[in-house]
Amino acid sequence: xxxxxxxxxxxxxxxxxxxxxxxxxxxxxxxxxxxxxxxxxxxxxxxxxxxxxxxxxxxxxxxxxxxxxxxxxxxxxxxxxxxxxxxxxxxxxxxxxxxxxxxxxxxxxxxxxxxxxxxxxxxxxxxxxxxxxxxxxxxxxxxxxxxxxxxxxxxxxxxxxxxxxxxxxxxxxxxxxxxxxxxxxxxxxxxxxxxxxxxxxxxxxxxxxxxxxxxxxxxxxxxxxxxxxxxxxxxxxxxxxxxxxxxx
Amino acid sequence: xxxxxxxxxxxxxxxxxxxxxxxxxxxxxxxxxxxxxxxxxxxxxxxxxxxxxxxxxxxxxxxxxxxxxxxxxxxxxxxxxxxxxxxxxxxxxxxxxxxxxxxxxxxxxxxxxxxxxxxxxxxxxxxxxxxxxxxxxxxxxxxxxxxxxxxxxxxxxxxxxxxxxxxxxxxxxxxxxxxxxxxxxxxxxxxxxxxxxxxxxxxxxxxxxxxxxxxxxxxxxxxxxxxxxxxxxxxxxxxxxxxxxxxx
DNA sequence: TACGGCTGTTAACATACTTGAACTCCTCTC
DNA sequence: GAGAGGAGTTCAAGTATGTTAACAGCCGTA
Numbered sequence: 418x419x420x421x422x423x424x425x426x427x428x429x430x431x432x433x434x435x436x437x438x439x440x441x442x443x444x445x446x447x448x449x450x451x452x453x454x455x456x457x458x459x460x461x462x463x464x465x466x467x468x469x470x471x472x473x474x475x476x477x478x479x480x481x482x483x484x485x486x487x488x489x490x491x492x493x494x495x496x497x498x499x500x501x502x503x504x505x506x507x508x509x510x511x512x513x514x515x516x517x518x519x520x521x522x523x524x525x526x527x528x529x530x531x532x533x534x535x536x537x538x539x540x541x542x543x544x545x546x547x548x549x550x551x552x553x554x555x556x557x558x559x560x561x562x563x564x565x566x567x568x569x570x571x572x573x574x575x576x577x578x579x580x581x582x583x584x585x586x587x588x589x590x591x592x593x594x595x596x597x598x599x600x601x602x603x604x605x606x607x608x609x610x611x612x613x614x615x616x617x618x619x620x621x622x623x624x625x626x627x628x629x630x631x632x633x634x635x636x637x638x639x640x641x642x643x644x645x646x647x648x649x650x651x652x653x654x655x656x657x658x659x660x661x662x663x664x665x
Numbered sequence: 666x667x668x669x670x671x672x673x674x675x676x677x678x679x680x681x682x683x684x685x686x687x688x689x690x691x692x693x694x695x696x697x698x699x700x701x702x703x704x705x706x707x708x709x710x711x712x713x714x715x716x717x718x719x720x721x722x723x724x725x726x727x728x729x730x731x732x733x734x735x736x737x738x739x740x741x742x743x744x745x746x747x748x749x750x751x752x753x754x755x756x757x758x759x760x761x762x763x764x765x766x767x768x769x770x771x772x773x774x775x776x777x778x779x780x781x782x783x784x785x786x787x788x789x790x791x792x793x794x795x796x797x798x799x800x801x802x803x804x805x806x807x808x809x810x811x812x813x814x815x816x817x818x819x820x821x822x823x824x825x826x827x828x829x830x831x832x833x834x835x836x837x838x839x840x841x842x843x844x845x846x847x848x849x850x851x852x853x854x855x856x857x858x859x860x861x862x863x864x865x866x867x868x869x870x871x872x873x874x875x876x877x878x879x880x881x882x883x884x885x886x887x888x889x890x891x892x893x894x895x896x897x898x899x900x901x902x903x904x905x906x907x908x909x910x911x912x913x
Numbered sequence: 914t915a916c917g918g919c920t921g922t923t924a925a926c927a928t929a930c931t932t933g934a935a936c937t938c939c940t941c942t943c
Numbered sequence: 944g945a946g947a948g949g950a951g952t953t954c955a956a957g958t959a960t961g962t963t964a965a966c967a968g969c970c971g972t973a
Contacts, residue, residue, distance in 0.1 A: 559756075
């Protein structure tokens with residue numbers, strides 16, 4: 418079935434992600450790595466890791482790949498409410514709510530650690546810095562969600578798409594997934610539409626406009642940001658809401 | 666200045682709110698009441714309890730009055746990202762993020778308890794049920810924020826406004842602020858516009874439509890829902906995301 | 914009692930965005 | 944190697960929503 422999972426530095430993105438929020442202790446890192454080794458899983462593109470209505474029994478930590486949280490209306494309209502990137506957790510504590518109120522779908526092949534509730538609680542109890550970092554991540558997710566509300570509610574299409582690109586860029590940075598000014602970008606225009614509350618056609622137009630202005634190149638699942646400063650300006654983007662300790 | 670604050674059943678809405686998420690223990694309720702007594706404050710309509718960029722040092726629990734969280738863009742566009750109702754807390758744990766990424770403004774006169782970080786941590790440590798209930802509330806807030814993203818991103822104006830009314834109704838219910846099928850509704854059409862991502866004029870048109878269909882009466886800060894079932898249908902509303910234990 | 918400011922209402926007009934459809938280019942599969 | 948399906952692109956036409964403006968009612972205040 419699946420090829421064996423290489424164990425090398427699988428936990429690297431998670432550690433980098435959490436370290437950007439709270440300095441992890443040696444002990445915390447060790448505990449985290451151990452918990453991850455014990456619950457490795459994979460998912461394929463298009464597969465749902467969780468579906469609205471499912472009971473919640475475990476926490477998932479994403480080691481590689483992209484996912485999205487989404488909800489659908491009865492008539493099929495879909496809204497992506499967030500992207501989940503390598504190093505992110507699927508709600509450190511969502512199990513406090515016994516049932517999923519949204520679905521989680523894989524956009525690419527995904528490697529993740531599935532940690533059952535008791536093991537996760539032990540993990541939190543085992544190291545203070547780890548506990549704080551994970552709560553912190555949950556809080557940042559709320560902040561991101563608020564910013565999405567602003568983005569969709571009050572920005573016009575061009576600003577809106579630009580803002581999303583800026584956010585993803587900023588989130589990929591600390592986990593080391595930006596190479597120069599480029600990164601893998603496995604998001605279809607339809608996904609972009611569902612994430613920005615626009616139609617596919619209009620997302621296409623908007624991307625053309627960003628390309629035409631020389632701000633970005635987006636081709637073959639590869640995004641290059643030619644002028645980050647200008648892109649942030651057109652997006653009215655400020656990274657404050659990501660609460661990430663600045664590098665350097 | 667302010668009239669003295671009557672201490673009678675001030676904590677009542679908070680207790681009811683938290684009880685709807687997790688059954689509070691006797692001890693938890695006692696601790697909560699004590700903490701609230703010790704930090705009573707008031708705010709006036711239009712006043713900001715917190716401003717984007719402020720350091721976060723305490724948790725606030727709302728005893729009476731309505732508030733909203735909002736963010737503004739550099740050019741003045743404003744988006745309300747959530748309403749805060751009696752019994753709600755202002756982010757039990759937002760202090761994990763040292764700086765506010767949004768503002769909190771009072772829509773009406775407000776009574777609240779301001780609990781400093783050390784006192785709050787003691788409170789959480791003092792009772793397990795209380796701790797869980799407060800975390801739970803934080804998680805529900807995230808869920809609400811996700812639903813707002815869907816609402817603004819994928820529902821048309823009529824559905825969108827109807828959905829907001831349904832949510833507020835549903836949230837006011839467990840704290841005992843619905844009288845028959847009516848409630849106080851101290852939200853201007855401009856606030857509604859900023860909450861739904863619409864213009865004031867279009868909110869007005871939409872309200873007329875809801876009135877015309879006989880679904881609601883909204884006059885003099887008083888909202889009456891004539892046909893809740895139909896309102897929910899037109900809003901495509903399902904209360905699942907509020908994760909509230911159902912009465913009866 | 915007059916005034917200014919806030920809120921709600923309505924109208925006319927402008928436009929950003931949606932819808933539906935057609936076409937291309939891929940890639941996958943049989 | 945033909946066919947099907949997913950993704951991107953473009954066009955034309957339609958509409959939901961925004962903008963600007965004017966006015967009315969209400970309230971507090973000078």
